[in-house]
Amino acid sequence: MYFWNIDELKNEMTARPFSEREMLPYLIVFVVLSTASSYITTAPSTVWDGLGAMWSIALAVVGTIYIYRQNGGASGRHFLQRYFAVGWVIGLRCLVFVGGAAIIFFVTLDWMGGVSENASWPEFLFGVVAETAFYWRIGHHIRDVALRTPMA
Numbered sequence: 001m002y003f004w005n006i007d008e009l010k011n012e013m014t015a016r017p018f019s020e021r022e023m024l025p026y027l028i029v030f031v032v033l034s035t036a037s038s039y040i041t042t043a044p045s046t047v048w049d050g051l052g053a054m055w056s057i058a059l060a061v062v063g064t065i066y067i068y069r070q071n072g073g074a075s076g077r078h079f080l081q082r083y084f085a086v087g088w089v090i091g092l093r094c095l096v097f098v099g100g101a102a103i104i105f106f107v108t109l110d111w112m113g114g115v116s117e118n119a120s121w122p123e124f125l126f127g128v129v130a131e132t133a134f135y136w137r138i139g140h141h142i143r144d145v146a147l148r149t150p151m152a
Contacts, residue, residue, distance in 0.1 A: 001022075001025040001026065019074075020068075020071075020074070020076055020077070020078075020079040020080070021073075021074045023079070023080055024064075024065075024068055024079075027064060027080065027083070028060075028061055028064050028065070031060040031061075031064050032057055032060050032061060034060075035056050035057050035060040036053075036057050038056075039053040039056070039057075046120075048120055048121055048123065048124040051124055052123075052124050052127050052128075055124075055127070055128055055131070056127075056131060059131055059132065059135060062135075063131075063132075063134075063135030063138075063139075064083075064135075066135060066136075066139050067083060067135065067138050067139045067142055070139035070140070070142050070143040070146065071083075071142050071143070071145075071146045072146050076146055077146075077149065078149075082142050082145055082146075083138070083142070086138055086141045086142050086145070087138050090134065090137050090138050090141065091134070093137075094130070094133070094134050094137070098130045098133075098134075101130075102126070102130075105122075105126055109122060109123075
């Protein structure tokens with residue numbers, strides 16, 4: 001993985017395309033930084049906020065590796081295009097389903113007197129389940145595509 005030497009990176013990319021395995025670290029760094037950036041601007045106000053941030057960042061790494069393996073690992077093909085295309089569709093579906101579940105969850109939590117300005121353990125748990133389901137569903141669908149794809 002290259003960190004600074006753009007000329008060497010360009011030379012290698014010109015000589016041959018990178019394999020799926022060689023691209024995985026770049027994707028993991030991208031996903032982690034994208035996930036972490038949403039937490040950098042706000043300091044955690046409760047332990048649950050901090051745990052939620054740590055969970056999201058750890059899940060970005062573990063979930064991406066899980067999806068990579070569901071695609072066949074080092075012998076898998078077209079990982080990045082599958083990751084982004086399937087991830088987009090699953091992301092939209094999650095937005096609808098998790099959004100609906102979140103409305104029901106927070107209305108119920110408010111009715112029970114559990115909603116406050118600070119995150120609580122039920123909110124943390126809801127986020128853990130929703131985020132984990134997101135990665136699991138992407139992996140499920142990518143595995144299905146990988147198993148259906150004839151080897152060439």
